[in-house]
Amino acid sequence: MMRKQFAGLMWSVTASLLVISTAHASGSVEAGETKAAVCKGCHGEGGIKPILPEYPMIGGQHQDYIVAALQQYKTGKRKNASMNGFAGALSPQDILDLAAYFSSQKSELKMKY
């Protein structure tokens, strides 16, 4: 009984990971910008000008990195009181859209060599 539930859980975890890895390109920058309103309160406009030094710059970060970070905050694998709360409320599509938006920003995280 417990085993069945666990197997079901593992299937849904696997399925959501598959959705995230295969839907890589389907984040919308425009939708992400709208959804990013709350994020800008700490990470700054475009995620580029954090309002306090302890808030990381996320604008210009790799899309995959942002998706992974938000997933880890959502599941609690990565712990931070604020981010666990904000990421917990995000759907997989929200995560893709936010990652598309923030990764599209120009910042010193995206340098040309």
Ligand code: HEC
């Ligand atoms: C109350 C302030 C606050 C708000 C609002 C906020 N964040 Fe954060 N965010 C933080 C802090 C603090 C950290 C660093 C936490 C840590 O050390 O893991 C962080 C970390 C992150 C990281 C990981 C950065 C890295 O370099 O690893 C991402 C991605 C991120 N936030 C995205 C978002 C998104 C998307 C939103 C909006 C849905 C958001 N944040 C809203 C404070 C905030």
